[in-house]
Amino acid sequence: MIDVQSQLDHRNINIDKVGVKNIRYPITVMDKKNGVQHTVASINMYVNLPRKFKGTHMSRFIEILNEFYGHLDIREFSKILEAMQERLNAQSAHLEIAFPYFIEKNSPVTGTPGLMEYLCRVSGSLSDQDGYDLVVEVNVPITTVCPCSREISNHGAHNQRGMARLAVRFNRFMWIEDLVRIVEEAASCEVYSLLKRPDEKFVTEKGYENPKFVEDVVRDVAFELKQNEDITWFQVDVENFESIHNHSAYAFIERMR
Template sequence: MIDVQSLIDHRNIHVDKVGVKNIRYPLTVMDKKNGVQHTVASINMYVNLPREFKGTHMSRFVEILNEFYGHLDIREFSKILEAMQSRLNAQSAHLEISFPYFIEKLSPVTGTSGLMEYLCRVSGSLNNQNGFDLVVEVNVPITTVCPCSREISEHGAHNQRGMARLAVRFKKFIWIEDLIRIVEEAASCEVYSLLKRPDEKFVTEKGYDNPKFVEDVVRDVAYRLKKNPHILWFQVDVENFESIHNHSAYAFIERAL
């Protein structure tokens, strides 16, 4: 049969990324407390396509993934990229894995147990020029109390839930849980999945006593990361879904260390 993908393309245009998206697949992730955690990932896989070829072989992406079935592990990231680069005869390979990660959290007063879900993402690339690159990202729900509202109001202050996104490159392994803690500790208060009335009283008062702008949150996270000798680069942004405005508040910091 004719290999159409390998036919010559005369437009002479290199394609930066070509591949498959949104493959749902079981995944094993390292868990700081329990050793490993089993979850389900959404996976994107790409390679570059030289200008002389008409197309890539899409089925090979899935074949490579199937070879890791039963032991698809974050620690296999570089091996998957190497297989993509080799089997698809590519100069660069790219892999993005997004997955929900669950942490058991106890409420602050009654100690009631609940599971918190955090959306995480690991993305990496391998190419002949720059070698291997890996970025780990966590998305962390937080609450903030507005310092301005608290300052000008006779009683109360507006507060809201927000979403903080932290992405890092590192030279020594760092736990997902540790990245999440850095973000949560920078908020007015962290979010819990289950709260009793004594817990609600605690988190409400803690937030009121610890007001934060989005600018404060990103700066506090950045301050912690800059003191960590194992972090090479980071991005942090926070979006507050404002409770009294028809818009979100947003702040962003990126640094190479």
Template sequence: MKELKDTQNERDDRQLPIDRVGVKGLRFPIEVRDKGGSVQRTVAMAALAVDLPEHYKGTHMSRFVEALNSHGGCLDVRSMAALPRELLAKLDASRAHVEFQFPFFRSKAAPVTGKPGMMDYEVRFEVEAERDGPLDFIVTVMVPVATLCPCSKEISDRGAHNQRGVVTYSVRFREPVWIEELIDLVERSASCELYSLLKRPDEKAVTERAYDNPVFVEDLVRNVASRSEAHEEIVWYRVEAENFESIHNHNAYAVIEKKLG
């Protein structure tokens, strides 16, 4: 076969390095082991990138997909962690970044009747590697919760307004932390956790639980932060909460980010 011109390796004279270049929006099957020891098969939206020195015109996009598919038809967490170093070698880069975001499911029993229902959460793994440097691994969980307004409860003669919110919680760790453990930490920090299936006795219970545990969005992020700082494996966290207000046409928002130790 006639050798084809390698345009990507041509020289670029604009003297502008690129921080990240690669592929994103690529769906790929993955396997994630849950805390109970089972393997959950799901589908991730993948993004893979490297840095590009100023003298190269482009990167070889096909090599990202080659590296991903070299692990077979389904990727596990260990393979995800190894991918950045493979990209460093395959693309002769000094820094590589991979990201996988996927739905994670767990069965939750209703609080009174015990009826099971499947809850889904969004999870994101981000892994970055530098040549001759350590891996940087960040796990993010996106957890829907219920919050009840302390001010509304205090000033109202009857009831209080509540709303659903989402907490986006990211951590770095010394030793791996289970996804379920991070979800539980967030749900304990809200007025009440959410459920897929609720019968009337369950609905009464969660309504009263939220009423007895009002939290502002500020309380929510502080609760998650306090629990993060008490966790022996977490070395950095970022907690972001957004409440979809039920009596306003805007959302309430708060964030705390902190490196521990």
């Protein structure tokens, strides 16, 4: 049968990334408490395409993914990227995996257990020019209490939920749980999936006694990461979904060791 993808293209333009997106696929994630955790990911796979080829072979991406079924985790990233490079005759390969990760958390006073969901992303790339690169990202819901509102108000202070995103490169593996804790400890208070009345009283008062701007949160996370010699690069941003304003508050820091 005619292989149209391998035919010559005469426009003389390289394509940086070509491939498949939004593949729903079961994966295994390393779990600090339980060893492993099974979840379902949304996967993107790309390679570069030299100017001489009309197209890439889309089916080969799925074939490679299927070969790693049952043991697709962060430890296999480099092997998958190598297979993509080899099978698709590419100089660079890219793999992005986004997935929900669940951590059991007890409420702070009554100790009631509940599962918290954190959206995570692992992005890897391999190229002849730049070598292997891996970025791990966690998205962590938080709560904050406005320091200015507390200072100027006779009663109470406005508070809101926010979303903190932390992405890191490291020279030694870091657990998702540890990255989540760094973010949660920088907030006015962390979020729980289940609270009884004594727990609700605790988190309300804890947040009030620990007011934070988005600027405070990103600085506290950055300060903690700068002390960790295993971190070689990080990005942290926080968006507060303001409760009394018609906009979000936002702050961002990126640093390289």
